[in-house]
Amino acid sequence: MNCDFHTHTGFSDDCNIPMDIMIEGAIKKGLKTLAITDHVDPGFPDPNIPFTLDFYNYHKCLLQAQSHYGHQLEILAGLELGIMEGQFPVSKKIVNSFPYDIVIGSFHCLGKNDLYSYDFSDVDGPAMVEDFYSYMYRCLKSFQDYDILGHFSILDRYIGTLYDYGPCEEIIDEILRLMVVGGKGLEINTSNFRYHTGTWLPRGSILKRYRELGGEILTIGSDAHSPDYFQFHFEDAIPFAKSLGFRYYCEFRSRKPEFFTL
């Protein structure tokens, strides 16, 4: 595998490495295809890190990079779009404003609460896990303008405990069914290896269930915010995906999946 389908550049509010440096790092690493998926998170509640995106310059730099580096590396234009209830018309407009190759839909918030800075000390963990997946289901019933769902079980990382998903199994099944019927993919996001959370992202049980329900669209992304992390632990992700019944990984171009043998 010579690609990475979830990466960031200095256009993301949480990354300060310019696009050119990231691209040159990817070339050095021997990648053939790099999907740049910078953040935009409409409605994000933290004014210090609002996850807005300078679309004009982002699109301009992507096009310039494609022509400048195109003979060495295929650069795909992507987005990591934060999904938030109440923001769907804005999000839809954003997604349709440029011919993106891939749109990763991600949950970084539960309602108006940003999970990264949330104080979990007095939280009823199992109840919050149920709230999170119920919220996700509600959102995804209304919003389908994404191609793959990013880091599905991200709440595990922030809440810091691996709660039993038993009470949420039905709602998670509903989400996965919606995704399968809607032709939406899942990603294996290998940033879990940076955070040492003791679980895959998403958990293996989620990936396995998606596969059992007929889902086959799988991308693998490092979520790199620096060139050091391109394809981080992909050598582990591939046998992991195979062990769960996946036969293919996908690359996206013009928002259509192409299947390659794992």
Ligand SMILES: [Zn+2]
């Ligand atoms: Zn994310």
Ligand SMILES: [Zn+2]
């Ligand atoms: Zn990301």
